Amino acid sequence: MVAVNETSRTGRYDVRGLAEPDAEAPKTARIDGDSAVVDAADLSTRQINLELRRLVYGEGISEVTVTNPGAKHSIAVGLLTRCRITVDGSLGYFACTLGDGPEIHVTGRVGWSLAENMMSGVVVVDKNAGSLTGAAMRGGDLVVRGHVGARTGIDQKGGTILVGGNTGSMTGFMMQRGRQIICGNAGPGLGDSMYDGEIYVAGTVASLGVDCVEEEMTPRDDELLDRKFRIYRMDRPERFRKFVCGKQLYNYDTLEPSERKLVL
Amino acid sequence: MADETAPSENTVLGRSQIFTPEVVNDIHMKAELGRYRMRGGGIFKKIPHWDELVFLPGTLTRFVIEGYREKCETKTVLGGRFAKKPLELDIPVYITGMSFGALSLEAKMALAKGASMAGTATCSGEGGMIPPERDLSTKWYYQVIQSRYGFNPHHLMLADAVEFFIGQGCKVGMGGHLMGQKVTEQVAEMRSLPAGIDQRSPARHPDWLGPDDLSLKIQEVREATDYQVPIQLKLGAARVYDDVRMAAKCGPDVIYLDGAEGGTGAGPHIGTEETGIPLMAAIPEARRALEDVGLADEIDLVVAGGIRNGADIAKCIALGAKAVAIGSAALMALGSNKDVAGADYEGTFGVPASDFYHWHTGKDPAGITTQDPELRKRLNVDEAAVRVYNFLHTLTLEVQMLARACGKTDVHSLEPEDLNALTTEAAAMARVPLAGTKYIPGVTEEKTLTEIRDLLAKHIANDTGGNRDV
């Protein structure tokens, strides 16, 4: 685990050593004109975020590179302005979450709940991401070039999730709006209990979840896919299938006997 | 020979206490509907309640504080553990989270205004922030709820405190409900849902599963809010001792416990009746848990569920709560469950106004638990706000009155020693003595057993010269 600075260890200290109420921005970034490099090797989560905020909000620097991130958790969260951040390495849980505007590029892997509740902006991860990727996401583009874990885009409310590899089980669980584009295979329970939105899958689908149905691809769908693949310079698999909500479970009182069994 | 089935009072054997008329009707109704039944409000069945506790005010053993003249502090500070700006309330009671959707815009505004007048807080509830509510609230909790409907990091930055909903006492283990009639275009848009659906919110959070990830989620929100505001975890009271221990270890500033008595805007009747334990039993368990993990002085305890008056609040504080939140009672202060011009409760719902539990239907004659534009006009925001303020002020006066009578110059000085129980059940749950005795079920026996064990140990030690383990 990340070393916690001494003040929080001696004074107000939580059992898991995550709380860092007294930390301050280390002011160690190397600034070069409009851009800066933060070496995170010896920094805690709080220090990295404070440094990012100092640079982006305080110094008005629009391009920051973080080196040696060490898979720390909760990095680059809650950034509510346009900026460009490159993380040279891997991040832990809750990476790049709660953002509105930043463009973030992670060259390594990330843990669970990547870009959770992102409002707008772009997050690109070059390798794999864990489960709950893009949870409750509301806007922007989230691109994972590798594979992702289970429940990708759970409660998704908008934006686009683009996965270069495979997704785990329950992809798009309770998804409300937005799109998911999966180039590889999708695990069991795809689109379970989704309310709306579209899921495009190029590979195999292990099984569909409750109230998820296949629909014909339209030229508009293809146009959207082409555009997204062009932006992120990814090879587009030729054939996609499209999955949407069957809308059978919208209301309690209108269920036919056959539909009722869906919820058992 | 007598005809034992003749139609006469003398031949009737009795009636079932199990298959009561309500139960029989319920079975008939379910046989038609083919689904569980929904309603608003809190628990119907009788459970041990605050009425079974009484205060032991000062007489000769302690002297009392003059009402109205001598100061009795009510200021309540929550979340000083890690937050740079703890939540400072003028009174030990605030308005709990009730969603826009379950409540009308006017009701949310009036609650916010009334709470601000009283110097206390309100909470967004599910479904996101509505700007008029935020504007009218001087202290405002923002909820991080499972569904994350309308959750917006910009709104998070406007919060004076952040509450993670993990459960509610009314329907522990379940997500929120909002029936189609109330999912209007506006409500649906705020939640990114199709309009008119029967909304069943998720019961689990989308981005964490257990306590280990919850610690990280708390870290994430603290990073996003720069450690400025308190983090509160709202738990439905179930396995309170273990849950509170785990919650405490996740690093929050405040833990909020919601007892089984708690109300809801809409929930399954069976869920409301059958989940959770009474607040009276939950508070001592929570205190014990916080003490056992060594955080009793660091983490503040807020409680809610079925709170009606200042005595209920004073009893919660005496058992160890720092503050109390109210939901249903606040709606009633607004004017819910009250006969208003143009309303026909009996004709529309088959119950008198005071029994009106049909908050889920969106047809509230008082214009509070509704989205209907015509019904909403019946609630005057300014007048309703004054009623809420009056009620909050009265609650505080009542708490002070009891605290002063118990010899306290600060309401937070109330303690378990100020209470007695009227029934053995209440004595066992609240862990205060049964009136007229020193008996606390469970505690007394435990103490006696320990004494016997110690005596026995000494005895054996004497007998064997200390050579045998006991």
Ligand SMILES: Cc1cc2nc3c(=O)[nH]c(=O)nc-3n(C[C@H](O)[C@H](O)[C@H](O)COP(=O)(O)O)c2cc1C
């Ligand atoms: C109309 C209504 C709406 C509610 N909406 C929410 C909500 O959005 N989020 C939440 O955490 N609890 C919600 N609750 C539960 C309350 O926060 C609280 O747990 C409960 O009201 C406390 O019990 P009381 O009503 O007996 O005071 C709601 C309750 C009511 C009555």
